[in-house]
Structures are given as C-alpha cells and as structure tokens.
Amino acid sequence: MTLDTRHLTADAEGYAQASRVWRAGGLVAFPTETVYGLGADARNDMAVARIFEAKGRPRFNPLIVHVPDTEAAKALVEWSDAAEILASAFWPGALTLVLPIKDDAGLSPLVTAELPTLAVRVPAHPVAQSLVRVFGGPVAAPSANPSGRISPTEAAHVAAGLSGRIEAIVDGGACDVGLESTILGLDGAPVLLRPGGIPAEAIEAALGTSLARHVEGGTLTAPGQMTSHYAPGAAVRLNATEVGADEVLLGFGPMESDLNLSPSGDLVEAAANLFGYLHRLDAANVGGIAVAPIPDSGLGRAINDRLRRAAAPRDVIV
Ligand code: TXA
Ligand code: MG
Numbered sequence: 001m002t003l004d005t006r007h008l009t010a011d012a013e014g015y016a017q018a019s020r021v022w023r024a025g026g027l028v029a030f031p032t033e034t035v036y037g038l039g040a041d042a043r044n045d046m047a048v049a050r051i052f053e054a055k056g057r058p059r060f061n062p063l064i065v066h067v068p069d070t071e072a073a074k075a076l077v078e079w080s081d082a083a084e085i086l087a088s089a090f091w092p093g094a095l096t097l098v099l100p101i102k103d104d105a106g107l108s109p110l111v112t113a114e115l116p117t118l119a120v121r122v123p124a125h126p127v128a129q130s131l132v133r134v135f136g137g138p139v140a141a142p143s144a145n146p147s148g149r150i151s152p153t154e155a156a157h158v159a160a161g162l163s164g165r166i167e168a169i170v171d172g173g174a175c176d177v178g179l180e181s182t183i184l185g186l187d188g189a190p191v192l193l194r195p196g197g198i199p200a201e202a203i204e205a206a207l208g209t210s211l212a213r214h215v216e217g218g219t220l221t222a223p224g225q226m227t228s229h230y231a232p233g234a235a236v237r238l239n240a241t242e243v244g245a246d247e248v249l250l251g252f253g254p255m256e257s258d259l260n261l262s263p264s265g266d267l268v269e270a271a272a273n274l275f276g277y278l279h280r281l282d283a284a285n286v287g288g289i290a291v292a293p294i295p296d297s298g299l300g301r302a303i304n305d306r307l308r309r310a311a312a313p314r315d316v317i318v
Contacts, residue, residue, distance in 0.1 A: 002164040007155070010127045010172045015134040021167045022047070022135050027054055029144040029158045030131050031172030032123040034094045034180050034197050035151040035275065036158050037066065037141030038166065039131070048110040048140055054165040057147040062113040063140040064096050064181070065120050068132045073097075073120045076105040076138065082186055082207060089206040092124035094181040094197025111140050117187050127172035143180060144169075150230050150282065150310070153178050153275045160279075178272035179302045184211070195302040197271070230275075232282040232289065236311040238304075239293045246287030250277060252294050267299040274303055278310065 008014035008028070018028045022040065025047040029038050038055065040047035042065045052059055067073050070087045077083075077099035086095060101107070101118040112118050123129065132139050143151040144158045144166075152158045155171035162169075182196035184203060191212040192200050204210050243249045251257025253265035259277050261270035281289055291307055294300050 003167060005159065005163045005166055006168040007159075008168050008170045010130075010170055014170055015130050018131055018168060018170055019135045022137075022139070025050070026167035027051060027165075028131075028168045028170060029152075029155075029162065029166060030128055030141075030170040031125055031155070031175055032066070032128045032141075033125040033175060034123075034177045035153055035175055036144040036155065036169075037064075037123075037128070037139075038144035038158075038162065039066070039139040039141040041135075042107045042111050042138040042140035045108040045110060048108040051140060051142060052110070054162060055142060055145070055147045057142065059110070060113050061147075062115055062119060063111050063142050064183075065107065065111060065118060066123055066128065066132055066139045066141050067120060068129060069122055072138070073122060075102070076107065077101055077118050077120055080186060082190060085206055086184065086186075086203065087122070090198055090203075091122040092129065093122070094124075094177050094179075095203070096121040096181040096183045096196075098183060098185045098187060098193065100187050107138065108140075117185075119183060121181055125172065125175075127170060131170065148231055150232055150278045151180060151275050152279075153272075154279075157275070157279050160283075174272075174276070176272060178274055178276070179299065179306065182302070185214075195305045197299070197302065199298045200301060201298060230278075230306045230310045231312075231314060232278045232310060234281060234286050235288045236307065237288060237290045238307055238311050240290035241293075243290050244288060247290045248281060248286045248288075250281070250289055250291045252292045255292060257292065261294070261303075267295070267303065270294065271299045271303055274306065 098119045146161045153175040177197040180196045182198040183194040185191040185193050248258040251260035
C-alpha cells in the first residue's frame with residue numbers, strides 16, 4: 001500500500017498533527033541534532049513493527065527510544081552512577097546510553113529485539129524536544145533511511161528514501177551534527193558500541209576511565225556493526241591520494257577537490273557535511289567516490305567509521 005506522505009511544519013500545528021499520527025500507530029520522521037529519525041509510539045507493537053517494515057530493517061536490530069529528559073529515561077532503564085555522570089554532561093545531546101531495561105518499562109518487546117537492555121537518548125533539537133513533549137510518551141526512532149543506505153540529514157533525504165511508506169515528515173531543516181549519536185554500553189564496564197556525535201575522548205574525560213571498544217566480528221550488538229552500512233550507490237575508496245578517471249574526489253582540508261567536507265580541516269564541519277555530500281554524489285550517479293584522508297581523532301573517528309562502512313563490499317548488506 002502506498003501512503004500519501006504528508007509534509008508537516010515545525011510549529012504547534014505540525015506537532016499536534018504528528019502527535020495524532022503517533023497516537024494512531026503511524027510513522028512520522030522528524031529532525032534531531034544528529035540525523036532525522038523515523039518515529040513511532042514505542043509502546044505500540046504494531047507501530048514499532050511498521051518501522052522495521054518501512055525501513056526494510058532486520059527485526060533483530062533494536063531501536064533507540066527518545067525521551068524528553070533524564071527523568072523520563074529513568075522510568076525506562078535501571079539507572080547507575082555512570083549514567084548519571086554522562087546524562088548530566090551530555091544530555092540533551094548526541095549520546096545514547098544502553099542500560100538494563102526495567103520490567104515495567106511498558107515498551108513493545110520489538111523495540112529491544114527482546115534484549116535485556118534498552119538504548120535511550122534525550123535529543124537536543126528543539127523540534128525533537130517539542131514533538132516528544134507534545135506526544136507525551138517514549139518515541140522509538142532509528143535513522144529515517146531505508147536499511148543499509150545513507151542516513152538523512154535533511155527532510156528531502158527522508159522523502160527520497162521513504163515517501164509512500166510513512167505517514168508524515170516534519171521538516172526542521174538540516175541537522176547540525178550530521179552523524180548519528182555515540183552509543184555507549186553501560187550494562188557492565190562502559191563500552192563504545194558506535195562512535196558518533198559525541199567524541200569518545202569527551203566521554204572518557206567525563207568518566208575518568210578509558211572505554212572498551214566493541215570488538216568487530218564479536219556478537220552483533222549495534223548494527224552500525226554490520227559491515228556494509230551507510231552505502232551510497234557508487235563505489236567508495238578511502239585515503240585516496242590521487243583520483244581515477246571516472247571518480248570524483250571528496251576532499252578534506254586545503255586541496256583541489258570536486259567537493260570538500262571542510263576546506264579548513266574542521267572535523268565538526270566535515271561531520272555536518274558528510275551524509276549530505278554522499279546523498280548529493282549518490283543523486284549525481286558519479287562513477288566512484290575517492291575520499292581524502294581524514295584524521296582519526298575526535299569526530300574523525302565517527303566520520304571514518306561511516307566511511308569505512310560506505311566503502312565495504314555490498315554483498316553483506318542486510
Ligand atoms: O543519532 C541517532 O542515534 C539517530 C537519531 C534518530 O536518534 N538514531 C539512530 O538509530 O541512529 P539507528 O537505529 O539507525 O541506530 C541505532 C543503533 C543500532 O546500531 C542498534 O543496533 C543500536 O542502536 N541499539 C539499539 N538498541 C540497542 C541495545 N539494546 N543494545 C545495543 N545496541 C542497541
Ligand atoms: Mg541507522
């Protein structure tokens with residue numbers, strides 16, 4: 001069935017309409033400071049099932065739940081000292097905490113793919129904040145892209161990937177951070193499950209300990225871990241020092257290039273531009289994308305993580 005996807009404005013009227021769609025079990029894409037999310041009522045089995053269907057996402061890959069503040073998060077998960085430190089330091093913001101789910105959290109078991117833990121986040125974007133507050137319940141939201149494709153940082157990216165499959169899109173302009181949240185496992189020693197919008201170094205400084213890093217090829221606990229992810233149509237080649245005949249060069253720092261993530265070499269700017277530029281090159285049907293080297297510290301770790309997945313062999317897309 002093809003739906004007539006409505007475009008809603010980021011104002012009181014749009015929030016009320018989005019909230020009505022969520023209450024009726026529908027899907028609404030909305031902006032967060034990281035990327036656009038595809039939201040549904042996290043307590044409604046049918047609504048959550050439709051997220052997996054609309055994205056073509058495997059059911060074993062759990063979702064992040066969005067709440068307006070730390071108090072609302074505490075109603076869903078078993079809180080800890082480390083969670084308190086990190087929530088005080090980084091919420092609202094681009095950090096997702098994975099904690100043991102409470103027995104009486106009241107969420108659909110599809111949200112966690114029946115894991116004993118829940119990924120929870122308090123988004124900072126004013127539109128996301130308003131939406132979850134007006135709705136008044138937990139909102140399950142993965143990135144609003146078809147599974148395995150590039151995450152959306154503008155409403156138009158969402159429409160290109162999911163129009164006809166979802167009820168509505170709230171247009172809140174371009175996302176500031178441009179990379180998904182950092183995911184931190186806190187059900188044992190803190191472990192970095194996915195590098196993202198908050199640099200691992202900042203988390204280590206707040207906790208006063210170093211983070212274990214998830215071992216690739218171990219048990220799949222965050223899907224960003226599926227090797228090919230964030231994939232544009234064209235082949236992607238990393239750490240390029242020269243450009244092939246049918247390739248375009250995606251630059252970083254001062255250099256001659258077709259498109260430059262940040263001519264001044266600023267990783268924050270590069271993160272904000274990354275997915276938008278990949279969408280643009282995808283739409284232009286370029287032969288291949290050669291990417292200049294990008295430093296592997298701060299946000300560079302998350303940028304390189306996404307680029308490695310964009311460059312991975314495609315036969316493993318799930
Ligand atoms: O910035 C973001 O995190 C965006 C915005 C919309 O909030 N959301 C996002 O969702 O990136 P998604 O579904 O594309 O990525 C969620 C990640 C997946 O890698 C999933 O495996 C992981 O969170 N995840 C969810 N629940 C988990 C859990 N209980 N344990 C470990 N990983 C979990
Ligand atoms: Mg995603």
